[in-house]
Amino acid sequence: MQSKSWWIFLNFFVGLFNFAFAGDPFVYYDWTISYITASPLGVKQQVIAINGHFPGPILEATTNWNVVVNVKNDLDEPVLLTWNGIQHRKNSWQDGVLGTNCPIPAGWNWTYEFQVKDQIGSFFYFPSTNFQRAAGGYGGIIINNRDVIPVPFGTPDGDITLAIGDWYAKSHKDLRKDVENGVDLGSPDGILFNGLGPYRYDSTIVSDGITYQVINVEPGKTYRFRVHNVGISTSLNFRIQNHNLLLVETEGSYTVQQNYTNMDIHVGQSFSFLVTMDQTGSNDYYIVATPRFVNSKKASGVAILHYSNSQGPPSGPLPDLPDDSDPSFSMNQARSIRMNVTAGAARPNPQGSFKYGEITVTDVYLLQNRPPELINGKRRTTLNGISFFTPSTPLKLAQQYNILGIYKLDFPNKPMNRPPVVDTSVINGTYKGFIEIILQNNDTTVQSYHLDGYAFFVAGMDYGVWTENSRSVYNKWDGVARSTTQVFPGAWTAILVYLDNAGLWNLRAQNLDSWYLGQEVYLSVVNPEVSEKTELPLPENAIYCGVLSSLQKDQAQRVRFSGAPPVSMLITTVFIAFIVAFVGPLMS
Incomplete structure (x- = not known):
């Protein structure tokens, strides 16, 4: 009981000092990713667990809190976690996909640190590499409202x-x-x-x-x-x-x-x-x-x-x-989902205060997929005839170090009349531009698409081939803002995105087989005026790979937290040392 009282006392003062000295609170998680044996369908098999649990623990925070997740990789292959729907404002370094991060090698740890800036709601995380999501490794994310914002x-x-x-x-x-x-x-x-x-x-x-x-x-x-x-x-x-x-x-x-x-x-x-x-x-x-x-x-x-x-x-x-034979049911249901424009969310202003229907579109991209096809003798999937090739050096690191030849800013804004190719071609986005993306599904199955770094407005969807006249059926007032949308076979979905979040962001098929075979592209959004106010610097604990492998420090030399520790953490650490040294013995 004395030991329990000690930890209650200690945690109380840690929380008190974080509250008193931090601009925004911190929440900490320590996770180990490993295999366990489970029998979800009655037969034993290997699944991916976090801290021995499948699914993994729920990550819970509140709007604007800072989240620190230390991840130890006990798998037999590299791993990354991505945070499905978390926007990582100004911080694509924490996105957890191969275009921005080197994977965490087996036996290593890496600490994610990001702020859930101006977000509320329900999301989830999962491993983004090596088809690992098929074995588990996922869990829920809850971002609660601040008390001052009514739900x-x-x-x-x-x-x-x-x-x-x-x-x-x-x-x-x-x-x-x-x-x-x-x-x-x-x-x-x-x-x-x-x-x-x-x-x-x-x-x-x-x-x-x-x-x-x-x-x-x-x-x-x-x-x-x-x-x-x-x-x-x-x-x-x-x-x-x-x-x-x-x-x-x-x-x-x-x-x-x-x-x-x-x-x-x-x-x-x-x-x-x-x-x-x-x-x-x-x-x-x-x-x-x-x-x-x-x-x-x-x-x-x-x-x-x-x-x-x-x-x-x-x-x-x-x-x-x-009835599966009625394809209109599911699409009409999707169209019926509207944003509550009078409610506040992360901020007190109504969700409808951003009048997306009145903003001038600066760029239009029509992205067309096709069923898997052979390219250079290998089965691949494509967007606009390009199957994305993931280089050994993450695109974001190549951008940081001005390394040429890793990727090209030449992704076509419409399907090209040419044979399909494998390439590392990136969309050159305009910072604070307003981009219209039409997803045309020429496959035979429902495909979902996700954009990291943003919530986009689902403006419209319909069967058939998208044309300029299709804009006449767009919802330009209360289309829901979300990060993943479905595109039905033989149909299109149009989304609108305000590119105010600088970084390099992944646009991908959520269907894992389509994604794994190349149905993704990255969106580069660069503020021409370089400033840490719009994009955070390379974290000190970055892992290096590919052509930058020589920069990698040994695991023991790497810092656990990216960037300088916050003042609140330093004060809390000093205070904990005081408690341990002087108060602890009195309570034991």
């Missing part, structure tokens, strides 16, 4: 994170070999809820002995469900038996509050729903995630919603799935 709904009685996603029995190493050799991923072997397999709702489909997720709730109370599609290739329809889903937020934007009986959540997307426990609770209820737009006979992902007064297991069939 446009009452405080929920609980907060529940659900990481849903497709899962394969093969290892991530075997899957990436298959993809390289032209073998399609095929239908998933199952759908997981927080790393667990399906409840046995049908004994002919679901094997016995699989551990499943149970969500415990109290009747009459309202809970916030943060649902992330962390899978690698499959759109999922999410629903809760006999309960409405009140959509309130998606990827950092508060939405117009609308009730849905189900929601299509595409790869890489995150949604927040308020769910009220308004049923009798005489029995449990199904929580379901079912593959969409694929011919899959595998089981849906099924978790259990358990009322405290429940008298037994769920009954009846799973709640109905929308």
Whole structure:
């Protein structure tokens, strides 16, 4: 008990001094990435865990807080973590993708340090290299509002994170070999809820002995469900038996509050729903995630919603799935998601105060994908006929050291009438320009696209080929701002982005097979007036690789935190030393 009292006392004063002396608070995490053995579908396999947990811990902070995550890599191959939807204002050095960071070698550690500047909402992190997301390594991110900013709904009685996603029995190493050799991923072997397999709702489909997720709730109370599609290739329809889903937020934007009986959540997307426990609770209820737009006979992902007064297991069939033969349903549902323009979010001003429909577009890029094709004898995917080649030297490091020949600022703004090529071609963005990007999906499957460093406005989507006349159907007032959008097969989606965040940013397919085979591009946004006010300098703990490998220090010589430690940290350290030296012995 004396030891416990000591740590309570110590943590109290650490928190007090951080509060008293810091401009914005710091939150610290210490993570080890390693393999563990798990049986999500009833058969033992190797998965990627963080601190021994699959999924990993939830990273939680508040608007404008500084986040420090020390990552130790105990895998047998290099790793990077990327923070899906975190904008890293002025700091693409912390983005965690191969275009900006050298990967963390096996046995090494690296410390991410970034500020969640002017953000709120629900996001997730995952490993961005070597097809590792197929083995796990992901977890939720929650960014809470500051107390001075009102939230446009009452405080929920609980907060529940659900990481849903497709899962394969093969290892991530075997899957990436298959993809390289032209073998399609095929239908998933199952759908997981927080790393667990399906409840046995049908004994002919679901094997016995699989551990499943149970969500415990109290009747009459309202809970916030943060649902992330962390899978690698499959759109999922999410629903809760006999309960409405009140959509309130998606990827950092508060939405117009609308009730849905189900929601299509595409790869890489995150949604927040308020769910009220308004049923009798005489029995449990199904929580379901079912593959969409694929011919899959595998089981849906099924978790259990358990009322405290429940008298037994769920009954009846799973709640109905929308008709896959009606392609308009999912698109109309996506179009119905609107931004709540009267609510504040990270700042007190309304979300609609940025009138994106009145801003003059400075650059237009029409990005067209195609199904995988052979380029120089290898299966590749492309945007505008270019399959991105990732050099051994990250583009951001090459930019920092003025190394020529690593990449070219010549990515075409429309599809080129030429054979496809493998190249390291980058979009030359205009700092504080307003760019229109049209994503044209010529593939046969739903593709999701994500842009690091920004939230973009989803202005429009429709079937067919985009033309200049397509702008007539754009939503120029309350299109939702988010970081991941779906593009249906044979359709287009248009997004608008204000390029006010200097850095080098990744635009990619979230579908892991498409991304791995080259369907990505980087967007370079440079302020011609060099200033640390718009872009932070190279961190002191940077890892060097490629042509800059000679600059790398030994692991023992590297500093743990990037940049100079904040004054608050120094004061806190001195104070802790005082407590340890003088007060600790008195309390022991």
